[in-house]
Amino acid sequence: MTLPRSALAALPLMIALAAVASPVAAQERMTLGWGRLLTNDAIGDGEDRWRSGSYVLSWVRGPEWTGALPSRPGEILEFRLRAETIAPADLITPAALDRRYVGALTLGVHTQFETRGIESSLGLDAVIVGPQTGISDIHGDLHDLLGLAAPTVFGAQLGNDVLPTVTAEFGRSFEIGPQAHLRPFVEMQAGAETLLRVGGDLTFGGFGTGALMIRDSTTGQRYRGTGISGADGFSLTMGADLAEVYDSQFFLSTDPITPKDSRARARVGLHWQGSQNEVFYGLTWVGEEFEEQPEGQVLGAINLRLRF
Known part of the structure; x- marks a missing residue:
């Protein structure tokens, strides 16, 4: 089988990812947990447009999980797989001043650690775009399965490419009351999209207590990469952030x-945890990403961990 040219272009990045993922501790690595989050505007504002949907799966590995981040990078590794569809508002007859279709498949490795109270996350991703991902094929098959009209926008979608992307986030948690925590953060990203983001998250309840938390790149919602932890019951999460955008490869100069050049997000979520099961549902308002976009959108996010 011959690899496509774009896949060959990703090999140096994959080698770099493997180097970062090499063991840094004498202890044998083990699986510490799995994190996942599904986002879709069908479970938000009920539309099928713009940041239409995504699914992320995180595999967390390390020597052990003590309920707190390690002090050194590389001890905990999160291997991330993410698929996303970005689309114009109308898939059949798109407006002349709407964005083009993008199917993006992300493969990466991230490491989380804490130094002097600063919770840090560093990541390196290969964002693969274009028909080569097969995302538009799956999207079309889904329309066929549901008896919907076939989309016509796939032919003009963003072309095949591999976009190396680095991401860094730094935050600090403050206890502001019984079962209440505030976590301001700053995030920097360069590659598929280059931006600087500042924001914060507020949690009422035990959600995330003693767990490794991971941020979804589109909504900003946080999900857990380690197993069930914290007290049983309900938790409420809220957050908001503002980004200065310097470049986006999801738009072409033509x-x-x-x-x-700026984007805003605001989110809320409700989490319930039982002795073995948990459910999270969140809503995120995502502001306009291009000047001709008439309004923002609301994305829903859901995570279920059910054991029978």
């Missing part, structure tokens, strides 16, 4: 639209 497109007749103008990317916005």
Whole structure:
């Protein structure tokens, strides 16, 4: 089998990922947990447009999990697989001033650690885009299965490419009351999209207590990468952030639209945890990403861990 040229271009990045993932501790690595989050505007504002949907799966490995982040990078490794669809508002007859279709498949490795009270996350990803991902094929098959009209936007989708991307987030948690925590953060990203983001998250309840928390890149919702922890019951999460955007490879210079140089997000979520099961549902308002976009959108996010 011959690898596509874009896959060959990703090999140096994959080698770098493997180097980062090499063991840094004498202890044998083990699986510490799995994290996952499904986002879709069908479970948000009920539309099928723009940041239409995504699914992320995180595999967390390390020598052990003590309920707190290690002090050194590389001890805990999160291997991330993420698929996302970005689309114009109308898949059949798109408006002339709407964004093009993007199917993005992300493969990466991230490491989380804490130094002097600063919770840090560093990551390196290969963001693979274009028909080569097969995402548009799956999207079309889903429309066929549901008896919907076949999308016509796939032919003009973003072309095949591999976009190396680095991400860094730094935050600090403050206890502001009984079972209440505030965590301001700053995030920097360069690659598929280059931006600087500042924001914060507020949690009422035990959600995330003693767990490794991971942030979804589109909604900003946080999900857990380690197993069930914290007290049983309900938790409420809220958050917001503002980003200065310097570049986005999801827009082409030949497109007749103008990317916005700032983006805003606001989110809320409800989490329930039992002795063996947990459910999370969240809503995120995502502001306009290009000047011609008439309004923002609301994305739903869901995570279920059910044991029978």
